[in-house]
Amino acid sequence: AQTVTQSQPEMSVQEAETVTLSCTYDTSESDYYLFWYKQPPSRQMILVIRQEAYKQQNATENRFSVNFQKAAKSFSLKISDSQLGDAAMYFCAYRSAPGTYKYIFGTGTRLKVLA
Amino acid sequence: EAGVAQSPRYKIIEKRQSVAFWCNPISGHATLYWYQQILGQGPKLLIQFQNNGVVDDSQLPKDRFSAERLKGVDSTLKIQPAKLEDSAVYLCASSLWTSGANVLTFGAGSRLTVL
Numbered sequence: 001a002q003t004v005t006q007s008q009p010e011m012s013v014q015e016a017e018t019v020t021l022s023c024t025y026d027t028s029e030s031d032y033y034l035f036w037y038k039q040p041p042s043r044q045m046i047l048v049i050r051q052e053a054y055k056q057q058n059a060t061e062n063r064f065s066v067n068f069q070k071a072a073k074s075f076s077l078k079i080s081d082s083q084l085g086d087a088a089m090y091f092c093a094y095r096s097a098p099g100t101y102k103y104i105f106g107t108g109t110r111l112k113v114l115a
Numbered sequence: 116e117a118g119v120a121q122s123p124r125y126k127i128i129e130k131r132q133s134v135a136f137w138c139n140p141i142s143g144h145a146t147l148y149w150y151q152q153i154l155g156q157g158p159k160l161l162i163q164f165q166n167n168g169v170v171d172d173s174q175l176p177k178d179r180f181s182a183e184r185l186k187g188v189d190s191t192l193k194i195q196p197a198k199l200e201d202s203a204v205y206l207c208a209s210s211l212w213t214s215g216a217n218v219l220t221f222g223a224g225s226r227l228t229v230l
Contacts, residue, residue, distance in 0.1 A: 045221040105158045
């Protein structure tokens with residue numbers, strides 16, 4: 001069975017600085033997708049960034065980028081130029097290959113942005 | 116486009132009572148998910164629908180939880196009788212279809228407190 005592990009329950013970053021959130025996963029599948037979702041306090045979860053496992057190039061969305069290491073089964077999120085609005089819970093998620101399409105979420109990392 | 120609608124946003128009940136949550140996905144989204152998110156944890160899949168058929172309900176406690184998606188559009192999740200450990204946020208999410216990198220769009224969630 002697939003698992004997703006986020007080992008950092010909480011992280012802090014100074015405004016305008018860079019922070020990296022860690023995620024590791026375990027799977028025997030070769031075809032899958034990885035996601036980072038953001039859940040602001042009392043607000044709904046939204047997609048931050050996604051990565052297809054067959055793509056070697058790391059995904060980038062404005063200030064958000066990932067470091068995808070397939071062999072190491074690692075998928076970290078880097079937030080550059082952190083802003084107060086980045087404060088939220090961040091969840092790493094794995095989506096299974098065709099046939100199940102099951103999403104598995106990690107336990108989350110709470111990011112605090114300090115002014 | 117309108118987002119995923121959920122109601123009620125908050126519900127407080129006593130143990131052994133029943134409760135129902137409603138979800139209306141984004142128009143045209145064939146896949147609908149119900150997740151349970153206990154405080155401090157990541158979302159856990161309860162049930163996944165493709166149109167009005169069940170794809171995965173392996174983690175749904177069927178002795179007390181039930182869900183339906185009539186006509187392949189909106190969905191209802193019911194808990195009867197509720198237990199203290201059912202206190203959680205119940206998230207509904209939908210996606211266009213399951214193939215490819217189609218992402219989940221989440222509703223705001225329904226927070227249940229069981230006393």
